[in-house]
Amino acid sequence: MADTATHTDHAADHGHHSSTGLSNNKLAMWLFLGSECLLFGGLISTYMLYRGRVQDGPHPSQIYDIPFTSVSSFVLLMSSLTMVLAVTSAQRNDDARTNLWLTITALLGATFVGGQVYEFTTFYREGLGFTTSLFSSSFYTLTGFHGVHVSVGVIMLLSTMGIIKRNRITGNKSEVVELVGLYWHFVDIVWIVIFTLIYLIPS
């Protein structure tokens, strides 16, 4: 009985490790990210099939602003660097630096989302509505889903900062930051694929 209680306390301190000795939370996050590949794979495939189906409205090559999207891509890429620096700071138990890097990551993420909102607004003004063509529907669905993922990531970053500041993390603090980081990096790798396949390769 006492052994069970000790084991439970130990598990709570270290993020509920499984029989493999690995953290259940981390296993669950990797499994979730693996399943997310299927979601984005479906959206990317749908776009690839429909990108040439423009019955009405502008064609992809007529509206894409490559210099602008390149800057957005660079911003998201650099946010991955600041995120990994937040993780290393958390591993060193340096709360001040962890919060600093998390803040910068959230700001870079918000900048990316802002850029996407600007891009969507511009495209809409140029006559590309959600139902204009199969191309527009698949484009807005794919990039919109990615934008929602980035927005959720920003909320996760801000929440993590909040719970670190209030010292509300009961388990392994660096693992919590690492889990948020895994999600954030995944959002970045999805954009690496989207940027190449959707923006740089002409239909």
Added chain:
Amino acid sequence: MSTEPQTQSHEHGMSDAGYIKIALILAAITALEVSTYYVDFGPLFMPSLMIMMVVKFVMVVSYFMHLKFDNKIFSVLFYTGLGLALFVYFVALATFKFFIA
């Protein structure tokens, strides 16, 4: 004595300078990718873009997501999902004759 292994396992991966180097390489590859939009790469256009995309993807997953330094089970979980997605959607695209010019 007892804290040493724990410190090592928590600080797996690279130093901050190492991560900055990786980020600089990723930025350089991105610049090269963007250059393909302005410079005519001829028949190398598509293969070079695909290779650069894969290199960037693997670098972020291996170094920033620590998959290179972490337990292999995490790699199996992620790459199984990725492989399944690639297979399913490659077949789906082939069904719609996407790869036939």
